[in-house]
Amino acid sequence: MSSAFEVRGGNRLQGEIVPQGAKNEALQIISAVMLTPEKVTISNIPDIVDVNLLIELLGDAGVRINRVSRDVCEFQADNIDLDYLQGPEFKKKSGRLRGSVMIAGPLLARFGKAFIPKPGGDKIGRRRLDTHIIGFERLGAKFIYDSDDNFFRLETNGLKGTYMLLDEPSVTGTANILMAAVMAEGTTTIYNAACEPYLQQLCRMLTRMGAKIQGIGSNMLIIEGVKYLGGCEHTMLPDMIEIGSFIGLAAMTQSEITIKNAGVEHLGIIPEKFRQLGINLEIRGNDIYIPSQETYEIQTFLDGSILTVSDHPWPGFTPDLLSIVLVVATQAKGSVMIHQKMFESRLFFVDKLIDMGAQIVLCDPHRAVVIGLGRQHALRGITMSSPDIRAGVSLLIAALSAEGKSTIQNIDQIDRGYQYIDERLRKLGADIRRV
Incomplete structure (x- = not known):
């Protein structure tokens, strides 16, 4: 029997977190x-x-x-x-x-x-x-x-x-x-x-x-x-996927978080992509400070058309963070098209987010349109299972921002990529336990 995470969402988190090695x-x-x-x-x-x-x-x-x-x-x-x-x-x-x-x-x-x-x-x-x-x-x-x-x-x-x-x-x-x-x-x-x-x-x-x-x-x-x-x-460098995950987590849960020793010079376009979602973040030396934000608004392109976030080999945006961007967009103001070019089935976890109350149109295995709820309605906690490492953490972020209790099964998938994630999030004030 593999273990599960039980998460009670809605807490605002606060504090410092150090990313693991990549x-x-x-x-x-x-x-x-x-x-x-x-x-x-x-x-x-x-x-x-x-x-x-x-x-x-x-x-x-x-x-x-x-x-x-x-x-x-x-x-x-x-x-x-x-x-x-x-x-x-x-x-x-x-x-x-x-x-x-x-x-x-x-x-x-x-x-x-x-x-x-x-x-x-x-x-x-x-x-x-x-x-x-x-x-x-x-x-x-x-x-x-x-x-x-x-x-x-x-x-x-x-x-x-x-x-x-x-x-x-x-x-x-x-x-x-x-x-x-x-x-x-x-x-x-x-x-x-x-x-x-x-x-x-x-x-x-x-x-x-x-x-x-x-x-x-x-x-x-x-x-x-x-x-x-x-x-x-x-x-080894700090893990840029973890860093992106923590930026998304802070925004979704309206938390004030400092990511210490983030290897800022090696993050490429990642901070910029989160800024396009309307997330404030400050680079302070080698740390990233994310202030608590009531709301964040997705930018449009200069001609007013809907923002598209797609993955591309480096120095483009890494496919490993698209699932995170998708989740974070569910509570933003505005809409965004997520285009996952490099893998076929990375978007197959959106049905769980829809069950939680998110507004997402899955166009095909590669594209999803997220219509941000702008915090008008909180997501609601459900029981779900994690299909891959990155989706697992995306669902965890959704659960931490949701109302009520969520259970995430198959968390071996999360443990494959993130060390002691439950302990580290508890230190920031998250209500999460392993069952």
């Missing part, structure tokens, strides 16, 4: 420790299911792990058990975790072989591995798909640098190919590369390990292969 950065950075036999120390690790599973998986594969504290960990991959990585136990475990695909690049680079399970994880539409596999093939890896056990096997007798144009700027795809290319022979050019802050972080870490990478932060990475990478220390 989940999407963690999965790449922690995989990169496989590139060297030397010690790598990583700080600001989020204490969440997906990340802990990956660390456990590396430990099973022979990486020596010393968890100095919940957010600092030392890794040393000087004795990898390649047999374990093709055995039944790894297949079972890695199938539960999307992030396990990220160790393929480092393994190919260092040992010339890798094993990838068919992806599991979220219910947000297909997430293809094509970009990863085609990239590895371009570098000279051969791949065999075993349909009996849903497993990809990759092997090479030496990766060679090449030019490639990715069919989509996949973050995990770019990271995986990059980690394979840093030790390939010759020069690799990856064009249409993802350029998210998390990927820039990975590039900086690899550079500290001795990799030669040009074009960091752009969509063209040029990598000159090296023979050996050494150890390093790395601190």
Whole structure:
């Protein structure tokens, strides 16, 4: 029986909250420790299911792990058990975790072989591995798909640098190919590369390990292969999705919240998008202060037409925050069109919001129009279930602003991406408990 959150909404929250380390950065950075036999120390690790599973998986594969504290960990991959990585136990475990695909690049680079399970994880539409596999093939890896056990096997007798144009700027795809290319022979050019802050972080870490990478932060990475990478220390960025979630939460619950150490310079367009919804926020050094606001009004475009918020690869607006924007818009004044281009079924949680009294027209799997209630009517608490990580937190925000009691089931999905979220919100005055 998985646990649930019981939430009594309507409280105004107040105080400071510190965002966790970035989940999407963690999965790449922690995989990169496989590139060297030397010690790598990583700080600001989020204490969440997906990340802990990956660390456990590396430990099973022979990486020596010393968890100095919940957010600092030392890794040393000087004795990898390649047999374990093709055995039944790894297949079972890695199938539960999307992030396990990220160790393929480092393994190919260092040992010339890798094993990838068919992806599991979220219910947000297909997430293809094509970009990863085609990239590895371009570098000279051969791949065999075993349909009996849903497993990809990759092997090479030496990766060679090449030019490639990715069919989509996949973050995990770019990271995986990059980690394979840093030790390939010759020069690799990856064009249409993802350029998210998390990927820039990975590039900086690899550079500290001795990799030669040009074009960091752009969509063209040029990598000159090296023979050996050494150890390093790395601190992860705060999680921008959590930061966006807290901005939305403050507005919805009319709360005064300060988000501490928000890594403001790495947030891109995110603060601006929340300002377009009429939310006041002040950047104070590296903190974001959101004052308590009675109402917030969605801006229109200059010609008066309805605002559209859509996702786009970085430096555009991240798809992970569209669910949050959608929820926050339900209590704004004005209307907004949410256009989710990158995933098919991310909007399938709006029926729960409609049950709570929100006015939303779901046009198709990609578009929803939200007609803001302008606080004329509060949402009402209901029992609901969370389909994916980001929708889960969006529903949690809705519940915290609603009248009465809400029960959110299937919160394992929330725990996969947000650490101790109930404890941290209780410290701000939220009425939330785990049952």
